Amino acid sequence: MSLTCDVAIVGGGLAGASLAVALAPLGYDIKVIEAVAYKASEQPSYDDRTLALSHSSCRILSGIGLWEKLEADATAIRKIYITELARPGRVVLDSVEMGLAAFGHVVEARRFGAAVTQLLQETVNIGLISPASVSDITIGDTKTVLSLESSRGTDELEARLVVAADGANSFIRRHLQIPTHSRDYGQTAVICNITPEKPHKGQAFECLTNTGPFAVLPHTGNRCGLVWSVASEKAAEILDLDDATFLSCVEKRFGNQLGAFTKAGKRTAYPLKLVRAKEDIRERLVLLGNAAHAIHPIGAQGFNLALRDAAVLAEVLADDDQHDPGESGLLHTYSQWRQQDQRGTIATSDGMTRLFSHPSLLAAGLRTTGLIAHALLPSLRRRSAIKAMGYRGRVPRLALGEPLA
Template sequence: MSSTTSVDLLIIGGGMVGASLACALKDKPLTIAIVEAVPLHSAEQPSYDDRAIALAYGSQRIFQGIGLWPQMKFHATPIKKIHISDRGHFGITRLDHQKEGVEALGQVMAGRDIGNVLAEQLANQANVELLTPATLSQIRYIDNGIQAEVMQNEQVLTISAKLMVAADGGHSSVRQLLGIDSDSKSYQQSAIIANITPSRPHNHVAYERFTDSGPLALLPMSDNRCSLVWTQWQQDVDEVMSLSDEAFLAQLQSRFGYRLGRLKQVGKRTAYPLHLMRSKEQIRPRLAVIGNAAHAIHPIAGQGFNLGIRDVSALAECVSDALVNEQDIGSLATLQRYAEWRH
């Protein structure tokens, strides 16, 4: 790319949401540039500690529409049933894919695998130019467009676009540079993430259990692993994280029970502080804010990434409609249709 260039669509953030948007527009008469701080493709080998992503049935349908599900399905573990319980209380809620009339209630994939499928598509997509590693430094409005200055290899690139999409996560540089505030509230909790191996087969069942120390979920993965998301009050996180593997598994076992038999192994543990966040502006003329740059919620419902994929689907549809009707893809009228759809 030359030091000064113009594109139709400039996506800031080439993570899973930003990359998915570019892929969703692969057959459209658009020139697209993606600015991403880190390389998309992972050369890492599969690991016991792969971070899992739960794809809702609706997200699977969206990826089918984009044309990526055949590649993704190879890496996915289907959720056939969901088991919901409340520790210390009677009653269980069960959901079954057969009763719902679907092949699976959801799918669980390693984030690395999703990223690699998206990166492979983008590498072969003629209408996309990927700038990585590169960082956004300035944004300004120009006549009939928006312009960004991007640093790549110690060179300043000036990129003009009809539409900029902020898909650059919770600490969005786009929001910061444009002075877009957000409403944010801490849950006073952290989610402890790890992979677990039980003694019994998970049989494609996802478990969600509410406990005195916080809700927890165990999602089925490949090789009979389960992805654990265990919410803890903030004051208890350091103590739980410092436990030995044996003590951690024992405490988890006491909260979860023996539905999966004995919990035998735990991998690397990571704790993430939880907060509720919503951008006060999700559209401006020439700008759409999507994914974690627009909203963050508690992970126990498993909707974080899925909300971002719904943003992708709605925005891609609005951009496509604008192209068909020979309208400006970055106009406020186009983006208001997107905002109304998502709210």
């Protein structure tokens, strides 16, 4: 069968599905092609991960109609404590000090998946083609042709713009031989929901170690989302511990700040790598989300960055009166606009990961100085918090809380 559309989004994970919802009000005929059925337990994007959504991300989600579906299951982050394992200095970021109700919110990726998939299915100009995989792509001057494999066999889909949101190992990026810059950190994040004895009161804790962050995020039902980054060769050992031993290891590292931990959920491991595509656009093609830049979760910025990319792409297309979403001038405008935020966010996450894993005395000195400077200087804390909340460079209308069009 041969299908046509204006915008084909390959990958209906966190980034691709959010973009589809953001573009829908512009009236385009949008198709989302997703390889794994949403409800399947192996759906890679919508798993048990707790996502820290920044202040600007919550505004974007509100502007595209997703926040109202998530809010009841979201937990506000009111205070953030940042420390370095076994070193002096502690930075406390307090949303009250910044005149905000919260720095952002924590939402389970699986819950996000349920909400966004419902919206995709309810929106008349979005067609969700799933399970189906893209197996070929041919780029032309006026359209791009995708081959889709599903239980029905092979279909062709013609689109004026293709967005590759097919993850860090993007088929489209590899097929088009778009080069990447990558770095294997030799670290693996073990994630798990844990229940503390005392109320978490919206507090988030990030302890930076030489094998990555040990982060405890506030979550619904007085649970906490744990992200424990360890040397990759240690990950299997941590996954194999029985719950009681695992919780006692967590307490040993975290201390008694929230009392004892009484319950642990399922543990999952994610090997951590930086993968950045050296081109984010080609003729009638945009790379989005992990396909464009998969980053270390040290500052919880990966999806937040992708959402800002989606908000900018939607704004550039909203302001165009030609109504050709794949027009090359528009894609260049999008790409140039995103450079500053992408470079800054990626450099911060990569730089912090490397600085904290560096064994030298000089690196240790820099880390301590940085933490103490942030602890003592409210203006420095404020500047860093504003960037972490997603306000870096030119900010799209949706992130300012303004309507898209």
